[in-house]
Amino acid sequence: MKDAKKRVVELTGHLKSVEVQLDYRFYRCHRSYIVNTDNIKEVNFQKLTIYMENGEICPISVRAKTSLKKYYNEHLISIGNTVTRISKKCNNE
Numbered sequence: 195m196k197d198a199k200k201r202v203v204e205l206t207g208h209l210k211s212v213e214v215q216l217d218y219r220f221y222r223c224h225r226s227y228i229v230n231t232d233n234i235k236e237v238n239f240q241k242l243t244i245y246m247e248n249g250e251i252c253p254i255s256v257r258a259k260t261s262l263k264k265y266y267n268e269h270l271i272s273i274g275n276t277v278t279r280i281s282k283k284c285n286n287e
Contacts, residue, residue: 202250222264224255231265239263 202245213222222228229252244252
């Protein structure tokens with residue numbers, strides 16, 4: 195299962211058809227990207243960038259920024275212009 199965190203899936207076609215099949219853990223942050231929120235390491239809203247656990251960097255569209263902030267306010271802790279998972283902060287202490 196650890197390999198799943200490193201996996202990046204590329205496909206041709208419409209992301210909308212994939213998006214409707216995914217559960218609440220997946221978030222469409224850009225017209226070309228859907229991310230698994232369980233694998234987000236950090237989000238920088240100032241740079242409109244998501245940093246994934248596997249090293250990938252994904253853009254955040256201006257339209258998606260507001261709803262992503264709302265999601266993070268409900269699930270994560272904010273530190274300045276970046277947010278980090280609460281559980282990760284606790285695990286590092």
